[in-house]
Amino acid sequence: MKNKGTHLGLLAFLLLGFLPFLAAFGYALLYSFGLVGVVNKGFTIQFWQAALASGTFFTSFLYSAAIALVSVLMSVGGALWITLKFREYLNRGFLSMVTYLPLAIPGIVTGFFVLQILSKAGFFARVAHYFGWIQEASEFPDLVNDRLAIGMILAFISLILPFFVLLFLNIYKNERVEDLSILAASLGASSGQVTRRVFLPILLHKARILIVLYFIFLLGSYEVPLILGQESPQMLSVLIIRELKQFDLDKISEGYVVAVCYTILVSITALVIFLPKRTKIYAG
Amino acid sequence: MQASWKFTILYLLVGLVFFPFAYMILLSLSSEWRFPALLPSYLGLMHWKTLLGSEKGLLNSLFSSSVISVSVALVATSTGFILSRVVYYHPRKRWLNLLAYFPYILAPVVFAACLSFFFLKMGLFGNIQGVIVAQFLIAFPYALLFFSSFWNERLRSLEDLVATLGGSRYHAFRKVILPMAKGMLLVCFFQTFLISWFEYGLTSVIGIGKVQTLTIKVFMFIKEANYYYGAISCCLLIFPPIVLLYFNKKYIFKKMA
Numbered sequence: 127m128k129n130k131g132t133h134l135g136l137l138a139f140l141l142l143g144f145l146p147f148l149a150a151f152g153y154a155l156l157y158s159f160g161l162v163g164v165v166n167k168g169f170t171i172q173f174w175q176a177a178l179a180s181g182t183f184f185t186s187f188l189y190s191a192a193i194a195l196v197s198v199l200m201s202v203g204g205a206l207w208i209t210l211k212f213r214e215y216l217n218r219g220f221l222s223m224v225t226y227l228p229l230a231i232p233g234i235v236t237g238f239f240v241l242q243i244l245s246k247a248g249f250f251a252r253v254a255h256y257f258g259w260i261q262e263a264s265e266f267p268d269l270v271n272d273r274l275a276i277g278m279i280l281a282f283i284s285l286i287l288p289f290f291v292l293l294f295l296n297i298y299k300n301e302r303v304e305d306l307s308i309l310a311a312s313l314g315a316s317s318g319q320v321t322r323r324v325f326l327p328i329l330l331h332k333a334r335i336l337i338v339l340y341f342i343f344l345l346g347s348y349e350v351p352l353i354l355g356q357e358s359p360q361m362l363s364v365l366i367i368r369e370l371k372q373f374d375l376d377k378i379s380e381g382y383v384v385a386v387c388y389t390i391l392v393s394i395t396a397l398v399i400f401l402p403k404r405t406k407i408y409a410g
Numbered sequence: 411m412q413a414s415w416k417f418t419i420l421y422l423l424v425g426l427v428f429f430p431f432a433y434m435i436l437l438s439l440s441s442e443w444r445f446p447a448l449l450p451s452y453l454g455l456m457h458w459k460t461l462l463g464s465e466k467g468l469l470n471s472l473f474s475s476s477v478i479s480v481s482v483a484l485v486a487t488s489t490g491f492i493l494s495r496v497v498y499y500h501p502r503k504r505w506l507n508l509l510a511y512f513p514y515i516l517a518p519v520v521f522a523a524c525l526s527f528f529f530l531k532m533g534l535f536g537n538i539q540g541v542i543v544a545q546f547l548i549a550f551p552y553a554l555l556f557f558s559s560f561w562n563e564r565l566r567s568l569e570d571l572v573a574t575l576g577g578s579r580y581h582a583f584r585k586v587i588l589p590m591a592k593g594m595l596l597v598c599f600f601q602t603f604l605i606s607w608f609e610y611g612l613t614s615v616i617g618i619g620k621v622q623t624l625t626i627k628v629f630m631f632i633k634e635a636n637y638y639y640g641a642i643s644c645c646l647l648i649f650p651p652i653v654l655l656y657f658n659k660k661y662i663f664k665k666m667a
Contacts, residue, residue: 142546143509143513143550215420243433247444385520
């Protein structure tokens with residue numbers, strides 16, 4: 127009876143937790159090889175050849191990876207600095223509540239807000255005009271829908287930096303970094319050495335999986351690049367959805383090629399990060 | 411000197427946290443606020459009254475978003491809790507956990523685009539039920555992984571103790587497991603509620619514009635360049651999570667600590 131319940135539970139888990147992913151990947155794979163789809167006539171690799179030859183996927187991937195990497199590095203760096211300098215204030219009363227507030231802002235609102243303040247007629251352009259730094263809106267630099275993705279990177283930082291601050295504050299407390307720092311200092315370490323040898327290694331080691339996860343999340347982010355991104359190159363999710371909504375039906379299959387490549391990439395990352403490791407019983 | 415420098419930066423950081431909230435409220439209350447005006451010439455409730463009282467259906471969107479998010483959070487939290495127990499006590503729990511990570515880290519909009527064929531075949535395309543099911547598919551792995559840290563050998567021993575003392579599995583669940591899991595269940599409910607409340611890409615693909623949640627409305631107003639209405643939608647989108655975060659922090663995190 128107990129076994130039956132366990133088997134049913136396991137079946138429910140696979141049906142709800144893994145089968146949809148498998149179905150989505152399988153369908154995209156079949157579509158990319160021309161085996162399903164309205165105008166597809168049978169197995170072909172022409173869509174793969176076309177998609178890979180155009181180079182759009184690689185450009186989009188590199189562009190997305192670069193933006194995600196810069197955003198994650200700046201957010202982690204900023205959060206470490208805030209934790210190092212302000213942790214005693216952020217754990218107290220009103221400020222402890224304030225640290226949670228940014229979590230209430232979703233990506234689409236952040237995108238809208240950044241568009242409002244950084245566009246050519248936005249709030250900062252008005253401030254610049256007020257101080258006489260610019261005369262016309264067109265003189266304000268391109269900070270949204272721009273080539274260097276400044277608006278997007280700022281939006282991503284404002285989305286994930288607060289999360290990393292909360293994470294580092296928790297790790298700092300749970301791993302007793304304060305006690306270890308005092309111990310290191312009493313053994314003669316300078317404050318710089320305490321930061322480099324105690325503070326940074328513990329926090330970064332404990333947060334390493336979440337740092338990689340956030341890189342993956344940003345790689346596939348959709349709302350922010352949809353509002354603040356440029357026409358070309360586009361970030362991966364925006365590119366995939368654009369291709370899948372094309373009127374040219376051949377392009378849909380190419381869109382699924384990009385979706386398959388992206389899914390494989392993300393799956394490999396999941397395997398590398400979360401693959402069960404053989405635990406060492408005894409390290410001699 | 412050092413302390414005053416620290417406080418200046420701290421005030422600046424606090425100001426940065428409040429800036430988006432203040433700006434959205436200001437934008438929602440303003441009108442005819444064009445470049446180069448630094449401040450709006452009109453401040454009042456004109457747009458709020460028009461939008462909430464008109465045919466634009468912002469209240470309908472608020473209602474749809476609430477129904478979808480509460481449904482997703484309830485179902486994802488309860489199934490995630492029950493099935494995480496099965497996964498945790500399975501000899502291959504690490505591999506099963508790994509399987510749950512695949513849908514969790516895939517971009518929801520790409521996941522939805524690849525699944526849309528199946529939703530179309532099942533009659534779940536362009537309706538609220540379809541959006542609930544689709545959002546559940548991304549909230550469930552989160553809930554399952556969230557509860558994987560709850561189960562442990564001590565809990566199993568307590569369940570065994572209840573059985574030794576003559577209690578049924580129902581008693582163990584009702585009198586031991588559930589009271590111990592209360593805090594985590596509430597946190598998971600809030601988290602999955604937020605996942606659903608903030609979702610845009612997946613909802614736009616499966617809802618095809620027919621299911622107009624608040625996030626869909628925000629994007630619609632941005633496309634129409636109707637920024638005042640966009641700001642009102644943003645305010646409605648932001649404030650329920652603030653209330654949830656407040657209660658979360660005040661009553662639940664403290665009890666769990």
